[in-house]
Amino acid sequence: MQKQYTLDTYKIAEDYFDRMLQEVTGIKCLVLDEETVQIISLVYSQTSILKKDVYLIERIDQPSEGKMQHLKVIYFIRPTEQNQQRLLQELEKSRFAEYYIFFSNSASNLFIETIAQADNLDLIKQIHEIYIDYYILSSHLYSLNVTSTYGLTKQQPLWNQTDNQVLQRVYEGLLSVLLSLKRVPMIKYLSSSDACLQLASKLTKKLKEEQQQNMSQLGQDSKTLLLIWDRREDPITPLLNQWTYQAMLHEIIGLQNNRIDIERKQKAIGDVNNVSSGNQDKEFVLNEKEDQFFMDNMYENFGDMTSNIRNFVESIQLEKNKSKKMETLQDIQNIVDSLPELKKKSNNLNKHFTLSMELNNTIEQQELMEISKAEQEISTKEARNDQANMIFEILNNKQIPKYQKLKLVIMYALRYENEDKIGKMKEKLKELGLTQTQTNLINHALDYAGKQHRSGDLFSTKNTINKYLNKIKNVMKDVPNVFTQHKPYIINIINQILENQMKENEFATTDLNFFREQPKEIIVFILGGATYEEAREIAMLHKEKSINALIGGTFVHNSYTFLAEIRNIAKDKKDEFGVQDGSLVYR
Known part of the structure; x- marks a missing residue:
């Protein structure tokens, strides 16, 4: 239960x-x-x-x-x-x-x-x-809507006024989360991050003051753990194409405060043939509390979700057929009473059918299945030569957009930083028409989240035993869906916490409400932004294991907004790699 x-x-x-x-x-x-x-x-x-x-x-x-x-x-x-x-x-x-x-x-x-x-x-x-100084996107996900925290990746003495203002907003938002929940947690933070340290220290000081003033109102015995983490520890998850409904919508179209605008996406990629075509609505609200179909399917894979749309169509058709059978006054009354609800369901069906068609068209046009197989290989397996050959095949595929190709090379570079073939991949990208500024994103990604900036074992390569077990797992595991093999690294850390195997050398603990037992609640905060894939995994932990966990971040990224953040490392702010509303201007 x-x-x-x-x-x-x-x-x-x-x-x-x-x-x-x-x-x-x-x-x-x-x-x-x-x-x-x-x-x-x-x-x-x-x-x-x-x-x-x-x-x-x-x-x-x-x-x-x-x-x-x-x-x-x-x-x-x-x-x-x-x-x-x-x-x-x-x-x-x-x-x-x-x-x-x-x-x-x-x-x-x-x-x-x-x-x-x-x-x-x-x-x-x-x-x-x-x-309530934060944005509640779903039962298991919150955001502060702070689009950029790149300045906080510098050492604290190098922060400027803007960086300090950003940290203050982040602190205020996370404090609001804790006070709304009436929790005084034990705080663990990534010890290699100055920003995580500063955030943990400010929260500890304030919550101690709140404890003294509001002893009866704040839950000190809840055994809650707040984990403050840095996005740079896992730059792979935000770069991946997604195959569960909510995460796909954000990656392919773009969700903004639970609103989705197909027309804005079409304008951004220059799809003039579909912009304002017909009278169909192009902007929709997706809220699990008000949309039963979305709540039931937001974490489903695309294939299962489309099957459920088919079932949804059949159920509405059945209700419409009932309205044709009017034999008594009571039948007429029942039909009249059901019309508003039937109209609501029909509108909801139209919304999800329109969105699923948009997703399907993009998958086919951009050959996202092909690119996603390669992404999953790179993110879950150690095979640099085979993966390099696979990437060169994709680079020669004219159907796949340049953006997807660049993203794949970035992922390969993050996994195999010193591999000679990366230089050849850059040259091939330039042959395809990408500028020096655009290919520089590969280097910027390493400057932002290369292995010298990561303290964790993202690819399970630091520990020889882990490396060996990872190979066995990849050979033996029967993967039900080749597109969802990858698991976000933060889930590994949460599992370590639940198994009392957390690597203490990677995390520090403040002196606020310290306890040694396994936490009953886990609140995760990712400085640098969370993803919908991570939110789904948190929701699954509760559904399958009854783990009380909540995840949030400074922002909720898709690959476009994440690369826009990485681009902030470039000194030249006037490069050609434009980003508008989270969507890249060119493909």
């Missing part, structure tokens, strides 16, 4: 927003900032908000003109200096009858006092802190 999931941030956020909108009674206005408007939309639809007597929703940086002194107003904003100034300006105008302020994170006493002193008319009735 599966144990109850105890790290459901979605449920926590829903409860927070329910209380926020219900406790302020009567007709009201809701004011959000550029981040909280996205944070709340992941949990609450606009329709749901309007049902809570919200008359108007507006942005704090785009206030409407005129006074509405018959209305109360709720502000759900981040406690930033910029928002403080906007709030002070708003209090001067006093557009509303009553003000209820909800900050998405901890605000200092001075911050709150400054606002209170400006409230000359006693308009502010309540000020609260509700710790």
Whole structure:
């Protein structure tokens, strides 16, 4: 029997927003900032908000003109200096009858006092802190929507002001996750990373203060482990083509805060024939809490998912056929009652059918099966010569896009850094039309996450016993799906934790809430970004082994956004390798 999931941030956020909108009674206005408007939309639809007597929703940086002194107003904003100034300006105008302020994170006493002193008319009735300063993408995945943390890969003394600001935002977001869950965890962090050390230290200091002030509210006996990890330890996972539904959608089209826009992807790759063709919707919302088909299939492989779409079609067709049988008044009443739900199901079917067709077309056009077989070989097996020959065959395949070829060479270089054939692969890429700037991404990937920057055993090659066992595993294992042999390295680390075999030389532990037992809950944070493949594996741990685990990161990458991050290492910011909205401009 599966144990109850105890790290459901979605449920926590829903409860927070329910209380926020219900406790302020009567007709009201809701004011959000550029981040909280996205944070709340992941949990609450606009329709749901309007049902809570919200008359108007507006942005704090785009206030409407005129006074509405018959209305109360709720502000759900981040406690930033910029928002403080906007709030002070708003209090001067006093557009509303009553003000209820909800900050998405901890605000200092001075911050709150400054606002209170400006409230000359006693308009502010309540000020609260509700710790939702992060983006809840699914039951097992959260993000901070910080697109780039490259500056934090430098040694801490070399950080500039922007780097320190980025670390502060990361700290605030992760603190919010812990405070919303009411957890005081034991913190382990990658000891080779200055940024992981700084983040762990700041969290430890703040949580000790919170412990002293809120002893009864924070769960100190939960045996929760927070693992702070660095994306550079596993640069392979974000580069792979994906074959489970949610991860495929992000890699091939691009998910942004659970929204997917086919037309934007088509424009980015120059597919002018399909842009705005017909009247079909091109932008969809994919939320497991509101879409039963997506919840049931988000982690399924593409073949099983398409079979389930077929079953979905048949079930809707069956319901439509029932509507043709109207023999009594009760039959008519039943059909009328079922029409809204039937329409909802039909629209949902259309959404997933459209998305699956887009995925299928891309798989065929770009020969992604061929490229993915090669990726899986490189990521799971040691065979440099055979894999090099395989890559040269792919480089000669005119059907496969240049981007996929470049990505494959990057993966090979990450595995076999000093291999002579890498130089020949670069020359071949240049013959295909890639510029020096574009092929330089191969070197940049090594500068970002080469073996000198990794402390873990990503390819199971450091330990001779592991290397031998890995070979046996690859020979003997009956792999049910050749496209999903790879397992993210972070899952190896979690399994080590569960088996009490964690490599202590790779990780340090702060003095916060230390315990020696096996953790009952594991919260993973990846500095540099997580992936949907990793989120799926975490969800499977709970489903199959009842492991309570939650994963998140500064961002959720696909290969395009990950290579855009690696490109930040280049001094020349004006190269030809353009990235727009996470999609490469050329293929």
